[in-house]
Amino acid sequence: MNLSAGYTFTCPFKTNSGNKALEHLPVELSSLNAFKPLIITSLNLTGRRAIRTLINAFGDSGMTMGVFDEITCNADLNVIEQIKDIFVKGQYDSIIALGGGVVVDAAKIVNLAVSQKTADARQLSGETDICGPLGPLVMVPTAAVTGMETSKYAVLNKKTFVSISLMPNLVILDPRLTRAKDSKTTAEAGIAAFGRSLEAYIAPDKNPFMDAYAFAALRFIRENLVLAENKSCNKKASLAVANAAVMSGCVISNTGQSVLHRLGQVFQNIIQVHPGVIIGMCLRPFLDDYVKKDSHLVSALFHPLAGDDKYAATPEAKRTDEVLKDLYIFLDEIYGVLKGKMPRTINEAGIPRYLMDDIFEVINKEPDGAYLRTIIERVS
């Protein structure tokens, strides 16, 4: 790490994680000067039980809250305009996003629209100026997250909004909500967080804060993902995976647009496939290339992945080989538990040729499009 070059790192949100953490929500909201929140969620994507758990957490607080649970996978700016009207008419003062992916993206854009008093939210675009801090936004992730919830990005209907102001003020991780119904959901979230953190950890321009966040996320995933997949009732493991996803969102907001992250986003934007699926596919070819470029940076991965004792006992010259071996075993374990539920190649994913052409068209526009294309071709 070259500290003389200087660096910046921003993590504007407070994280509250643990048993019954949700019950702290009324107090945390009042510390944000918020007393009437609007909960934005999706009945289909998040589930009735999660919504009920969140509402019960407000018990005895005397608060009144609105619940908008009609977010769908295809939410667009018309829905944002609809929620904005509800927010203004109901005189709400804060937003709670319950769930992951599109739910949180929609909540971020609603927060932007109501905070900046946008006359018509349908006119919002990626070019919209986002200035100053926005209103209080609380994020309550469930198991079905993409890892981008805590990031500075919000993507809705192929429109991408980018600003540090979009990041939430508070993140609450409660083990009652982070347990997944199926192992695939956990694996997707875990691999997405793992890939993004891994890329940040081996980035030549990383800073000490990124290093710390990425280190913790990688170790959490390495120690808990397979366990969380195997036993969805394991609260501790699923909470660790959710923590890693939150950290990876913060890490990605402080790094340049990285290879694995961008590939995951392109596929998500065009064919709505979870970025974890694509990041999982591309991890191996990406690392193979990276070893050729800078094996020293890859060898540093041995510490978060193998643990302190194994790291100390392995000579530096052997760490690169060992880390690759360890990582590939780990990936095999993840996919082994899923028993074919998650594709390992583009062909297995069954993505039609015409959609691949659309994807390549977007990828080719990137400055390093040729390289990104070779990665996709190697996993086809």
Added chain:
Amino acid sequence: MQEIHAGEKPLKRIYVSVFLWFTGRAIQAAAKTDKEVKKEFDALPDDFTFALGCLPNGPWMVVGKENGRVKYLGSNPNIRRLHIRLVIKSLDAAFLILSFQESTALATTRNRLMTDGEVPYALSVIRILDIVEVYLLPKIIASLAVKRYPSWWSMGRKFGGRIGVYTRTVLGI
């Protein structure tokens, strides 16, 4: 779209209220029975008052010194100026702590407690609460509530004190 008013948790509220009421009276009793508790209170200012309760709407327990004597002052935290306010963030968190599912130390690490006031006063109050819990609860439960169970206490202090504290608490003297 629906608007919902937060519900009530009456059973938890009753449990926490009764627990705080009984503990408040027990502190008053322990200040007369136990030398260590008396010494802690003697070191505090003459009008020292502290409250323990939960946000946002209570219940609370207020204990203070009046003319050199320690008194349980009821459940209204606005009764007089407080030197220390020990706040549990929610009724559920209070229930976890007061039903001994979580020790005070564990609850602190889980960010469930807030202290409003001078830290040395707060530490005195915590030490007093620990001693009172040891008197009120059987060892197996008190070990969950306090950080270190005082195995160095003599049998006379433990059982004699327990009888004294319970008698005074029940009778309110």
